[in-house]
Amino acid sequence: MGSLFAGTVSKSIISSIDIAPTFLTLANAELSSTLEGKTLTPLFKAPNTPFRKYAFSERNWHDFEDHGRSVRSEKYRYIRNNYNDLPATPSADTVYHKTWAELVRLNKQGALTNAQSRPFLAPRPKEELYDLTSDPYELNNLASNKEYSNILMEHSEALEQWIKQTNDFIPSFRTHDDFDRETGAITKYRKRNPRPSKMQMYKATGKY
Template sequence: RLQDARVPPPLPDAPEVRSDLLDYAVEIDWFNKQLGRMIEMLERSGELDNTFIAVTGDNGLPFPRCKANLYEWGTHVPLAIRWGKLKGGRTVEDFVSLADLAPTFMEATGLKPAAGMTGRSLMNVLQSGKSGWVDPQRQSVLVGRERHTPAQPDSPAGYPTRAIRTRDFLFVRNFKPERFPAGNDPVYRDIDNGPTKTFMLEHRNDERVANLFELGFGKRPAEELYDLKKDPGELHNLANDPAYAEMRKKLSSELDRQLKTWQDPRALGKGDEFDTYEYYGKK
């Protein structure tokens, strides 16, 4: 039912949007049923407890200001893990990057993480048997985007951006704020087509949609800062607010430090070569 849909803050609350979200929920429900069938097959074969199962997603909701963006509804994806050697029925709140999965799989099989891996194994968290925030060293997570689709006008360039997320704040650095994060008007190719995108395009000048449209489709400043306790929807950028100057400086420095440790070209003043790489099947 439309009234059952939970509309994320970056999207307008309208019947068209609610219906779109429910359609998406149906797809997730279908996936869950197929997953259940696979687990039942493992159980019948006697291999369930001997199988390490990890279920996650590659991006957030396929909606404006969600997928292909570094905000909550673009980077926060589900992660469910089952293994016969682990205590189940727990919810863990630690920050996890998908880059952590490879070293986790390796440690689970008795191997050491390969040299050059930036992810950290989750085995200490999984084997702890604890719920909530388990590993005090997992204070934050870094996320980033380089290119998603060829959406810039007359250019194969992407929209390079990096962010650091803590429990209370999200700090985003947009390396090319002069570009279009969602692609250029009127196509906005970097946003998945669908009823919600169509509704926002058709009602972009409506009072209830205009601000959300600008946040999801418009250009963005070089830096963004959000207070997640006061603004969980990440709608009010505080990067230029004097009251948050120290926090902006702290998170900016930590983001820089980590990116340089990983030798991220963008953090080293380089990275334009990324914009020249060919897309598969395109010149």
């Protein structure tokens, strides 16, 4: 197996959900019908084989509330920020670190570049579109550029179709942050351990 796959490179669009069925296929195990992904093994022998047109991703609550969805094609990435009134605060592994405290200090002084200050931006754009060929670090948002309106619509419609297929939705209430977004201090909500799930919250509040 090592000699067959060593040095193999593929630029095909894949998703993390493809990892499990790939391992199962290599182990000659039966694939469950509940698996959403596809085995990557065809790419091992033919790296240029078309695999996916789009790959989808999510950003949800993780220490801090957020709700974002993204679709990636070969050349573009489209992002929809459903809680765009909130800044894109990184996880608590970052915000209680000295590096984050320094970024907060510099941001308050206006000493950061536009790219460096993006974790503090609020409100954020509702939609983002990036040309990954010319802008691999996703710094130039093309969503409002009329020249890319068809590309924006294509990726937005692809995301809408995925949302319907996966029964995705935006909750009617938000989960409280576990930490202060600037200082990293633990909030009173962190003390609720274990944290109730969204469904448990729904049963308690009657909202979803």
